Amino acid sequence: ALELIDRSLKRGYRPGIVLMDAGYGNNTNFLKGLESRRLKYLGAVAKNRKIWLNQSGENWQKIRLDEYAKSLPEEDFTSVSLNSNKPKTLWVATGTAELSRLQGERTFAIVMNASSYADATEIDYFITNEDSEKVTAEWVVNTYSGRNWVEVFYREAKGWLGWRECQARGLKSLQRHLILVFCAYTFILWHKLTGGLRRKWANQPLETFVDALEAFRTAMSFRFVAWLNENRDLFAAHKARFGLVWA
Template identity: 25%
Template sequence: MTEKQLSGVSRRLERFLHDLVEPMGRSERRHWAQVYIQGLLLDGQRKSVQPIAERIAGADEQALNQFLNQSPWEVTEIQRRLARRLADDGAGPVYWVIDETSFPKAGKQSVGVARQYCGAQGKIANCQVAVSLHWSQNEVSHPVSWRLFLPQEWTADPARRRQARIPPEAVHRTKQALALELIDQAQAWSLPGGTVLADSAYGNDFEFRAALRARKLSYAVAVEPSSVVWLEEPSVPLPPRTGKKGRPWRHPPLADMPAVRSLLAVAGGLPPPTWRTVTWRAGTKGAQSSRFALVRVWAAHGWKQRPKAPPARVREWLLIQWPKDQAQPCDYWLLWRPANDSAPSLRSAAHAARGRWRIEQDYRELKDELGLDHFEGRGWLGWHHHVTLVSLAFCFLRSEQARAKKNFRGELADDAPPAPSQPDQNGGPMSVVPGML
């Protein structure tokens, strides 16, 4: 935003933030929260404390730095209020999208920084990694909350913990565990549930999917083509015990189990009528469509390992995308719905599986427009304060976009001619409903 644009929305920004920043307590904290968010919204190459203080008239760099990095205000209640605001506005979620993003760093002092896979650079690099939960709807999505991934080299080092002021309860957890924490938090806030979407880093994890099923959450998660499945239920009866001293069988013999197939083999063995062309959304470059097939499967993760407690084998639906002009399928997903034995429609399955595109757009806007990755502090508290304030700025922008679109549609409604008609299948006129196509 330019200074003129920011001035034009200043009162709406104040009203937007009034209840959200109330948990910060002191009035000066609420004041500096609005100043910081104004700095995030204003045009500028860097969105860290010093450049923000230089851009905002009357801002004090020392006060902003103290507010961001030292002031002990909690982020959880602010995030909860923001999430509830979205729900109260009638923006019921369709999908809960789990993903992670990285923050490249030059030094070793920033909390959680380590040499690890950095998605921003596409390689192993020095960076921080955060897991986020986004609430996605038909047209927009919003970040709900965040978890900073702490490598073991951080959690096992008391000196680094003290220096970054990492709280005792923050221990090393896998990214899948952090994702489940975010989901549990959203459920504890009584947010309307949505289908969980995630990439193969989460979808490949058998335990992660089992945890979603235990929470009665639908999911559509990507999996790698190296995954293996059964096409029939692997409920083979155990052989009878041999002799009085023979141990009872825990697993049926491997030779008695159904054949295990790779996902590529499953795709190659499907008859032509199984494949159908589906359009899952209308993009800026035209309709997005491809060939899909939906198959009932049972995941065969670790089927040769023979654990003492055999995992429950649950039926899932395998969705495969195989464009006509490609030699092999390009993507695979596993889907599950609680208490529903029927298959989802192919279109709804494709829509869900392809619903993750919004989070990549969110990350791009959060970083390029609002400085999500511009935080220059080193501490645990400051990092969480920064990403929470960036989320508030992002959701305010989304509310302004929705307001502008509503006004634009209102102007069209006042000036536009009546909607044209199209013949239905029976030859009669069919009114075109806005948003229907």
């Protein structure tokens, strides 16, 4: 992950903030690597992650994040409306604490789908090195929601463009397959955003990636049928090379 980030930095792409799941948020070495590159981050962490709370003066308490969340009263949580494909309300509490092997305090956030810990069925925990004054409940929810777009890409690339269907085993073959999928994804998305497919191949809005893909498939089918009608003998000869008959 740090190698990919370094490549981006060398190309002049410096992210405003790095978003990550708990697989990276729990990795202290990774967090230190981001901070050494002067990058801000917001990442999920495991519920059993232990933090140090400064109760009063020099009285520090070591506690798990989920235990800390249980101890918070309902009035410490702020409701936030998330406007996504399925709008929902979340409750967020933030606080500062120290983490082993990291110097100074970091801001933590608990995000739940209910106003109380006992009633919540989904609870997420986050850590960030952003300035604590900036880390509000709204900031946490709206900022981390940006990470969902990579999941949208995975769903569309795997489900509609055959990213996971490759049967090759060689590294170069796998890389070629991935590059072709990325190119196809970019091509479809570009036409969806610019209206290219809509202008010629649809009489309705192409609101989703799947809609745009279906319009593209229609265009390819039309062009293939048109070519086939003019090149029947050529196509039959091509099939004959494999011992097949084009009926």
